[in-house]
Amino acid sequence: MRNLPVSLWIGGALVGVIALAALVSLVWTPQDFATVAVSERFQPPSARYWLGTDQLGRDVLTQLMVGARNSLTIALVAVGLGGALGTALGLLAGAKGGWTEEIVLRLADFSFAFPALLFAIMLAAAFGPSFANAVVAIAFINIPVFVRVSCASARQVWQRDYVLAARASARGGLAITRDHVLPNIAAIVIVQATIDFAGAILIEAALSYLGLGVQPPEPSWGRMLSEAQTLLFLAPQLTVLPGLCIVATVLGFNLLGDGLRDLADPRREKAR
Amino acid sequence: MSVVLSLSGVSRAYPLPRRRLLGPRPMLQALSDASLTLSAGETLGIVGESGSGKSTLARLVMGFDRPDAGRITVLGQDINALPAPELRRLRAGFQMVFQDPFGSLDPRRPVGWSIAEPLLADPALDAPTRRKRVAEALEQVGLRPADGAKFPHQFSGGQRQRVAIARGIVTRPRLLVADEPVSALDVSMQGQILNLLSDLQAQMGLAMLFISHDLALVAHQCDRVAVMHRGRIVESGPVAQVFSHPRESYTRSLLARPETKSADNRELVNNTP
Numbered sequence: 001m002r003n004l005p006v007s008l009w010i011g012g013a014l015v016g017v018i019a020l021a022a023l024v025s026l027v028w029t030p031q032d033f034a035t036v037a038v039s040e041r042f043q044p045p046s047a048r049y050w051l052g053t054d055q056l057g058r059d060v061l062t063q064l065m066v067g068a069r070n071s072l073t074i075a076l077v078a079v080g081l082g083g084a085l086g087t088a089l090g091l092l093a094g095a096k097g098g099w100t101e102e103i104v105l106r107l108a109d110f111s112f113a114f115p116a117l118l119f120a121i122m123l124a125a126a127f128g129p130s131f132a133n134a135v136v137a138i139a140f141i142n143i144p145v146f147v148r149v150s151c152a153s154a155r156q157v158w159q160r161d162y163v164l165a166a167r168a169s170a171r172g173g174l175a176i177t178r179d180h181v182l183p184n185i186a187a188i189v190i191v192q193a194t195i196d197f198a199g200a201i202l203i204e205a206a207l208s209y210l211g212l213g214v215q216p217p218e219p220s221w222g223r224m225l226s227e228a229q230t231l232l233f234l235a236p237q238l239t240v241l242p243g244l245c246i247v248a249t250v251l252g253f254n255l256l257g258d259g260l261r262d263l264a265d266p267r268r269e270k271a272r
Numbered sequence: 273m274s275v276v277l278s279l280s281g282v283s284r285a286y287p288l289p290r291r292r293l294l295g296p297r298p299m300l301q302a303l304s305d306a307s308l309t310l311s312a313g314e315t316l317g318i319v320g321e322s323g324s325g326k327s328t329l330a331r332l333v334m335g336f337d338r339p340d341a342g343r344i345t346v347l348g349q350d351i352n353a354l355p356a357p358e359l360r361r362l363r364a365g366f367q368m369v370f371q372d373p374f375g376s377l378d379p380r381r382p383v384g385w386s387i388a389e390p391l392l393a394d395p396a397l398d399a400p401t402r403r404k405r406v407a408e409a410l411e412q413v414g415l416r417p418a419d420g421a422k423f424p425h426q427f428s429g430g431q432r433q434r435v436a437i438a439r440g441i442v443t444r445p446r447l448l449v450a451d452e453p454v455s456a457l458d459v460s461m462q463g464q465i466l467n468l469l470s471d472l473q474a475q476m477g478l479a480m481l482f483i484s485h486d487l488a489l490v491a492h493q494c495d496r497v498a499v500m501h502r503g504r505i506v507e508s509g510p511v512a513q514v515f516s517h518p519r520e521s522y523t524r525s526l527l528a529r530p531e532t533k534s535a536d537n538r539e540l541v542n543n544t545p
Contacts, residue, residue, distance in 0.1 A: 160375055161370040161371075161372060161375040161376035162375065162376055162377055162378040162386070164334070164336055164368075164370070164376075165368065165370065165376055165386075165389070165436075165439065166389060167334075167335075167336060168334050168335075168336075168363060168366075168367055168368050168390070169363065169367075169389045169390035169392065169393060169439075170359075170360040170361075170363040170364070170390070170393035171389065171392065171393070175392075179378075179381075179389075180378050180380075180381075183378075183380040183381075184378070184379070184380055
């Protein structure tokens with residue numbers, strides 16, 4: 001508890017609130033998220049509609065909660081998939097070295113050259129807009145980041161004397177990767193995943209804003225923004241609230257990542 | 273006496289970065305035409321300045337790297353001609369103690385796990401047997417069996433080197449390669465670790481390849497010595513003979529330099545993280 005970086009506290013709190021809202025939405029929401037009641041539109045906050053209603057009479061708090069669930073699910077699955085695949089490739093490249101490493105890293109460079117968001121839009125456009133395609137697109141653009149990070153860290157571990165000792169102990173490349181390399185790079189990969197989570201949330205919001213992500217009637221922060229933008233002066237809260245949610249989540253994950261990095265590397269602690 | 277290690281005509285060159293974009297890659301001849309033999313129970317010292325090829329020699333003997341030319345025979349087998357499964361079996365017979373006890377133990381593993389690691393290659397040893405062997409090895413190096421549950425950061429530098437030595441002897445090897453085993457330790461620890469190595473050697477009949485830049489240590493610890501300079505073994509023989517009647521001018525100049533005797537140990541101790 002003592003000596004935890006401040007950023008970890010703030011980031012953890014922000015992420016905690018959003019994650020809690022998403023979890024609660026699984027079992028309970030103030031209203032049904034898909035119910036449209038035009039007669040109830042533009043209601044101010046009240047006991048029934050805590051944050052008011054939107055232009056179609058849907059409860060804003062419900063939309064935000066289910067939107068949090070959709071955003072976090074997409075980010076979790078996408079970063080999980082991309083991270084697992086990217087880390088596996090990075091570990092392979094770090095273990096093999098030579099041509100394998102060269103090819104894997106150049107492929108990662110190649111996919112880095114595509115702007116991440118444009119690439120996701122291209123994939124979503126080519127395979128049709130859907131929840132699953134948004135996940136695949138975001139997972140795909142996460143792969144090279146994890147390849148780079150895990151390969152660079154793995155190479156450092158492979159040069160340590162304890163890996164030489166493992167080689168002298170007749171351990172094979174797979175055993176050394178599993179028993180020494182992975183545990184020693186796990187902290188770095190987890191920090192990277194936390195920071196990439198923030199990026200994934202942003203890209204999901206952007207895709208949904210463009211109508212290429214979460215499809216109606218499932219709510220999404222990005223689509224809430226795009227649907228409400230013409231009403232910016234009439235009902236500013238309809239854009240401000242989802243916008244704030246996106247900002248809070250992205251900031252929360254970035255702070256959490258920074259805090260975890262400070263925690264994982266004691267030498268950085270003084271710089272916080 | 274049976275020969276445990278022999279090198280004949282071993283050479284290794286490493287490519288350096290190109291000086292010009294399309295120029296040829298300059299090569300560093302880290303080791304050229306090195307030959308030596310080491311018998312059971314004997315300690316052979318390898319001395320030389322940093323960059324003289326001592327550590328390359330250790331890497332090649334341990335099979336971390338392959339020579340460009342020459343033959344390395346460990347326990348009667350040419351380690352670079354041996355099929356991989358047989359080399360894996362042979363590895364229990366030759367182990368290594370590294371210079372830096374901070375880097376040679378995985379910080380994420382309890383030391384008991386690290387000590388047991390060389391035993392994992394032998395499918396005949398089950399987990400209880402491995403635990404028993406680890407406990408024995410810990411006692412042999414003057415630690416308690418319960419220390420196996422601790423992590424490396426819970427030990428002092430000297431204790432860690434004891435752990436590293438325990439890992440080196442747990443397979444009951446016949447050859448131990450010790451690459452500057454005490455140069456990262458403070459002077460009071462050095463004596464203890466050297467005595468431990470001597471005791472273990474006497475108990476187990478170990479052959480030891482003792483690599484050091486410190487002539488005084490080598491004179492104290494070794495039976496024979498090989499002096500290395502720029503990748504070549506320039507002189508070798510019994511310690512008393514080489515150090516009191518050096519034939520080569522390089523050996524004489526090395527002996528005459530006060531800093532190679534013991535002074536630069538201090539620097540290494542201070543650099544320890």
